Amino acid sequence: MSTRMRDAMAQRFKELRHEPTEKRVRVALGGETIVDTTDAVLVWEPRRIVPTYAVPVADLRASTTAGDEVMPGGPGFLHPGIPFSVHSTAGQPLSISGGGQSRPDAGFRPADPELSDYVVLDFDAFDWFEEDERIHAHPRDPYHRVDARASSRRIRIEDGGTLLAETSRAVLVFETNLPVRFYLPREDVVAALTASDQVSYCPYKGEASYWSTDSRSNVVWSYQAPLPDAMPIAGLVAFYDDLLDVTVDGKLRDRPGGAVVRSLRDEFGVS
Numbered sequence: 012m013s014t015r016m017r018d019a020m021a022q023r024f025k026e027l028r029h030e031p032t033e034k035r036v037r038v039a040l041g042g043e044t045i046v047d048t049t050d051a052v053l054v055w056e057p058r059r060i061v062p063t064y065a066v067p068v069a070d071l072r073a074s075t076t077a078g079d080e081v082m083p084g085g086p087g088f089l090h091p092g093i094p095f096s097v098h099s100t101a102g103q104p105l106s107i108s109g110g111g112q113s114r115p116d117a118g119f120r121p122a123d124p125e126l127s128d129y130v131v132l133d134f135d136a137f138d139w140f141e142e143d144e145r146i147h148a149h150p151r152d153p154y155h156r157v158d159a160r161a162s163s164r165r166i167r168i169e170d171g172g173t174l175l176a177e178t179s180r181a182v183l184v185f186e187t188n189l190p191v192r193f194y195l196p197r198e199d200v201v202a203a204l205t206a207s208d209q210v211s212y213c214p215y216k217g218e219a220s221y222w223s224t225d226s227r228s229n230v231v232w233s234y235q236a237p238l239p240d241a242m243p244i245a246g247l248v249a250f251y252d253d254l255l256d257v258t259v260d261g262k263l264r265d266r267p268g269g270a271v272v273r274s275l276r277d278e279f280g281v282s
Contacts, residue, residue, distance in 0.1 A: 017188070020154070027054075027123055029125065030153060031053075032153075034141045034142060035048070035049050036064055036139070036141060038138070038139055039138040040109045041110020041111045045072050045073040050070065051064045051065065051066050051067075052065050054126065054131050056099045056121075056131075060090050064131070064134070065126060065131040067129055068130055073107050073108060074109065075106065075107060075130075076105065076106040076108070077103055078106065078116060079104075080103045081102060084097065091149060095133035095134070096133075101121070104118065105119065106118070114136040114137070134149050134150070147214065148213065148214045150214065151215060155186070155187045157187075157241060158186075159194075161182050161243065162180075162181050163179050163180065164260050165261070166179070166257065167257070168250050170254075175200065178195045182243050184249075186215070192252075193249060194244045200248060202224045204223070204248075205224075206221075207220075211232070215238065216240075217234050218234070218235075220235060230254060231248050231250055231251070232248070254266070
């Protein structure tokens with residue numbers, strides 16, 4: 012009997028996972044390079060959504076101070092908002108010092124024989140480079156895709172019956188394990204938009220700028236200069252349809268937020 016790929020991957024979600032990479036990975040602290048290696052591995056702790064890098068202990072050029080060993084814990088999902096210091100596998104935290112700076116508990120040595128020679132590093136605590144390019148937010152998951160496709164389907168976006176935008180020349184973004192997002196030409200937006208100071212960064216698409224409507228703050232975003240893989244959405248705007256109504260070819264879509272969370276909980280069997 013055939014198995015759906017998401018189901019197959021979900022069976023391993025509660026386990027400690029790793030994947031080697033051939034990329035040259037460099038880590039800096041206080042302007043000083045503390046790691047320069049071609050032997051890094053991507054590591055997903057159990058129930059953690061995005062990976063981070065583990066580097067060979069032999070390639071770590073920084074002082075370390077070991078803390079007390081920890082046992083598995085944390086909430087059901089370890090999403091990017093959950094601090095690195097929360098671990099879902101047994102191991103030993105390490106404080107990392109270099110470049111005149113110290114990062115408490117920014118390292119972690121899992122109590123696992125496959126990773127006994129590695130230190131997992133907190134991505135947010137350091138500056139990271141893959142080859143000669145700076146990377147942000149978190150490393151890319153090699154099993155995560157972002158596909159942007161031009162579409163002539165009629166897209167209508169409303170807020171409580173008020174039309175915000177309507178187009179038949181959207182670009183639809185299909186991203187692994189996330190709801191489809193609709194990116195529209197700015198000239199097809201009828202709502203007045205006010206620029207916001209908020210920004211965010213996606214490792215797959217780049218830096219996003221935000222706008223507000225008259226009734227909702229930071230509900231619209233755009234990638235003005237996206238990463239190469241996301242160039243089809245350059246300058247287009249997307250609406251946070253978890254809060255808004257989106258009609259596609261006359262059919263109103265379910266709002267994705269709650270449904271997506273429930274779906275993930277059901278698939279991965281965690282609360």
